[in-house]
Amino acid sequence: MSFTRQLSEMSASELNDAIDDTNFPQAHILSRGRNNSVCSTSSTSGTSSLIDRALSHSEETNNAAPSPEEKGAISENATASPTTPASTNRPRLILKTNGTIPETDGTQPKTPMTPRTSTTPGSSVPDCSHENCTFHHDLELDHKPPTREALLPDMARSYRLLLGGLGENPDRQGLIKTPERAAKAMLYFTKGYDQCLEDVLNGAVFDEDHDEMVVVKDIEMFSMCEHHLVPFYGKVSIGYLPCNKILGLSKLARIVEIFSRRLQVQERLTKQIAVAVTQAVQPAGVAVVVEGVHMCMVMRGVQKINSKTVTSTMLGVFRDDPKTREEFLNLVNSK
Ligand SMILES: Nc1nc2c(ncn2[C@@H]2O[C@H](COP(=O)(O)OP(=O)(O)OP(=O)(O)O)[C@@H](O)[C@H]2O)c(=O)[nH]1
Ligand SMILES: [Zn+2]
Known part of the structure; x- marks a missing residue:
């Protein structure tokens, strides 16, 4: 079985794991x-990487x-x-990320998405489906997909706890809006989780x-x-x-x-x-x-x-x- 075929048989998450973990x-x-x-x-690791093997197959x-x-x-x-x-x-x-996208049909394969595992226990925040989501075409994040906004309250609460943990008074004037600001900033810093290559x-x-x-x-x-x-x-x-x-x-x-x-x-x-x-x-x-x-x-x-x-x-x-x-x-x- 060729390695390209093996690649194509891997699920997106398996491929992502393999890419992430292989040096x-x-x-x-x-x-x-x-x-x-x-x-x-x-x-000088003797373990050949996913890409190495894909390349050598491609060359063969x-x-x-x-x-x-x-x-x-x-x-x-x-x-x-x-x-x-x-x-x-x-x-x-x-x-190839999966077997469903032929490499010559002009369709771009999707990048395997990094799984979003950082949701707060108890809150159900589904992965962004990218439907009705213009975020991908506007990387300035003027508007956020619903799933991102849904993260804000829990994140803001965490930042408020953090401020308290630092010995600060989260209710003093300068800090009142800080938890929410910090949560928004963190969402911005990590907005790549909601982007995929195709979009x-x-x-x-x-x-x-x-x-x-x-x-x-x-x-x-x-x-x-x-x-x-x-x-x-x-x-x-x-x-x-x-x-x-x-x-x-x-x-x-x-x-x-x-x-x-x-x-x-x-x-x-x-x-x-x-x-x-x-x-x-x-x-x-x-x-x-x-x-x-x-x-x-x-x-x-x-x-x-x-x-x-x-x-x-x-x-x-x-x-x-x-x-x-x-x-x-x-x-x-x-x-
Ligand atoms: N390889 C790699 N290491 C990183 C990167 N960013 C941070 N690190 C390292 O991650 C390591 C974490 O080491 P730990 O000993 O667990 O943490 P630490 O006590 O905070 O380490 P120090 O930074 O040495 O004080 C540190 O050596 C960091 O320099 C990165 O992008 N690549
Ligand atoms: Zn670091």
Whole structure:
């Protein structure tokens, strides 16, 4: 049984669990400290990840390793590149979330939703059905789906208790509305739980005979550390090599929003963005680099105010071809 078929037989939640829990053997993590020293670690875990196996299957079925002679060009700055292989011979990266969505019918598969398990006992808050919910198309959260609003009273009560726990008087003038404000703010910080890839893409996947690298870099990112519930923030750079399908540029930034606006660790965030781009356009490869500042390391704990964490996920040709990877990294690091 092929691995793509195995993937297609997994339920969305199983796939989500597998994606969330699987580390890429070659994910690079660089930590830059105060003195700019760079520490690079590569996990050498022998466990092949979901994506690895999907990729190797994809390569087997396509049986077409890119030739070094093939040439491409960098689309963003029009710099000629001798390294980007032509799409005709590129293995296409394919990830399927379930067996019901054929990969060639133009329908975008849904991103597996992170299950909402944070509801208060006793309150029944169903997962957002996305029906009548324009939230996904308006990431500014001027209006909230009913399920999100239903969370507010319990959350506000929790914040009120928290204020009391701090020894504060929740009824003093400055704090009267604070529990509700804080609850709304937390809902905003985690609004990605109510977004899915299909809705965010809004059909902006276009057939295009374009086989050169597309890079959108320095996308601002704000997320919440799942260990301490304090922010981490930074920037995300995404590159992909299209296989006759391109993505509306803003959708790359919107994909970052889906996964950053959740409780996260940076490694998982990086991987989820790469997987989502793969699901959206089945390119020959995807590269994602995230540079983050973790307030849990700045305001508390080790208090290293200049440290930055850099994580990357390289899929497909970005993983297999060092020159393609280098081309991407050069673009990302150029001013
Ligand atoms: N790998 C990873 N670790 C993270 C991330 N955000 C926070 N952490 C770490 O999560 C760890 C939690 O460690 P604990 O020892 O349980 O918690 P702690 O006592 O608050 O740890 P310190 O931060 O070292 O004070 C810390 O090392 C954090 O730096 C992330 O995105 N990725
Ligand atoms: Zn933290």
